[in-house]
Amino acid sequence: MAARIQLPASAKRGEIVEVKVLIQHPMETGYRHDDVGHLIKRNVINVLSCRYNGVEVFRADLSSGIAANPYVQFYTVADKSGELEFYWIDDEGMQGSEKQPIQVT
Amino acid sequence: MSRALALAAAVLASSAFAQQRAIPLSELKSGSAFLGADLRSLQNDDFANPGLLWVERGEKLWSEPAGKTKQSCASCHQDAKASMRGVAASYPKVDARGKLMNLEGRINACRVERQGAEPFKYESEELLAITAYVARQSKGIPIAASIDGLAKAHFEAGEAAYRLRRGQMNLSCAHCHEANWGKRLLSETVSQGQPNGYPVYRMEWQTLGSLERRLRACLSGIRAEMLPYGSPEYLDLELYLAWRARGLPVETPGVRR
Numbered sequence: 001m002a003a004r005i006q007l008p009a010s011a012k013r014g015e016i017v018e019v020k021v022l023i024q025h026p027m028e029t030g031y032r033h034d035d036v037g038h039l040i041k042r043n044v045i046n047v048l049s050c051r052y053n054g055v056e057v058f059r060a061d062l063s064s065g066i067a068a069n070p071y072v073q074f075y076t077v078a079d080k081s082g083e084l085e086f087y088w089i090d091d092e093g094m095q096g097s098e099k100q101p102i103q104v105t
Numbered sequence: 106m107s108r109a110l111a112l113a114a115a116v117l118a119s120s121a122f123a124q125q126r127a128i129p130l131s132e133l134k135s136g137s138a139f140l141g142a143d144l145r146s147l148q149n150d151d152f153a154n155p156g157l158l159w160v161e162r163g164e165k166l167w168s169e170p171a172g173k174t175k176q177s178c179a180s181c182h183q184d185a186k187a188s189m190r191g192v193a194a195s196y197p198k199v200d201a202r203g204k205l206m207n208l209e210g211r212i213n214a215c216r217v218e219r220q221g222a223e224p225f226k227y228e229s230e231e232l233l234a235i236t237a238y239v240a241r242q243s244k245g246i247p248i249a250a251s252i253d254g255l256a257k258a259h260f261e262a263g264e265a266a267y268r269l270r271r272g273q274m275n276l277s278c279a280h281c282h283e284a285n286w287g288k289r290l291l292s293e294t295v296s297q298g299q300p301n302g303y304p305v306y307r308m309e310w311q312t313l314g315s316l317e318r319r320l321r322a323c324l325s326g327i328r329a330e331m332l333p334y335g336s337p338e339y340l341d342l343e344l345y346l347a348w349r350a351r352g353l354p355v356e357t358p359g360v361r362r
Contacts, residue, residue, distance in 0.1 A: 002162060006152050024158040026311070068311035069155040 010103035011078035053082040148360035156306040156358025163238025172222025193240035227334035240357035250347035263345030272329025302359020
């Protein structure tokens with residue numbers, strides 16, 4: 001699963017930083033039928049979580065109401081230099097993860 | 106943008122093959138002009154535009170060796186940012202052997218002849234990704250497809266296809282996109298049907314799709330027969346569409362309703 005993640009490379013301690021996440025995923029609702037009339041099984045990313053140096057700072061429980069290729073934007077406070085780790089999983093158990101470093105001065 | 110339009114107009118005014126535009130240059134509008142502010146800003150957002158997921162994949166594919174020759178696109182064309190700048194704006198194009206090709210066709214011809222690989226299937230994720238990546242390199246460059254020489258017959262066939270009444274509704278492309286653009290069709294505004302954002306991320310599809318997919322959707326909408334992907338009639342029509350869009354800057358990957 002491809003993903004795009006954007007956050008500032010560096011920030012001042014205590015600064016509020018914006019984090020953007022865009023994940024490629026069909027977010028299949030479970031309500032659609034294929035060309036021959038069979039129901040397509042629901043398959044959505046159900047959890048998206050972000051840990052900042054090991055501490056969870058953001059978590060979203062997504063459901064079938066979210067469009068394909070979900071775009072999530074949130075804020076966190078720059079605390080210490082380190083890493084933001086993103087993790088997500090869909091209904092079929094497919095997992096994705098990304099890491100982005102942040103420099104705090 | 107207006108400077109780019111003026112430049113394209115000057116180039117085209119001097120062309121030997123002077124054809125009349127059905128929609129004057131000053132009134133040419135990209136599909137993005139008919140969007141709400143929300144989708145327009147999504148298209149213009151260099152991070153959040155969902156089509157960029159495919160552009161990124163295409164960038165990886167560009168330098169991935171494929172086929173018997175183990176060559177990648179980059180082996181011949183080096184850096185796409187330089188070598189592919191403006192290329193998409195000149196397609197569809199007649200190649201050296203006199204065959205009309207759209208960008209997808211050109212990419213697949215390279216795959217088969219230069220890389221010794223299987224062609225990508227039409228509308229496959231790979232073909233959409235590499236097409237979007239190549240077309241992205243022409244962002245902002247005005248469309249300027251040539252209809253001279255061998256292309257002229259294709260252009261004329263394309264215009265005939267554009268004006269042909271089809272399907273149970275007995276409509277041609279021109280009935281909506283030339284005579285009635287800007288008016289309402291239920292909750293939608295009818296666009297001019299310009300091809301400058303393709304492949305586009307369409308909300309209805311929830312994914313990226315080619316111009317031919319869009320043409321098929323139009324045909325289905327007027328209850329006409331949909332032709333198979335890659336058929337010559339689409340190519341002629343794509344050339345006509347590129348000609349009538351000449352001067353509009355490439356926006357790939359566009360975002361549409």
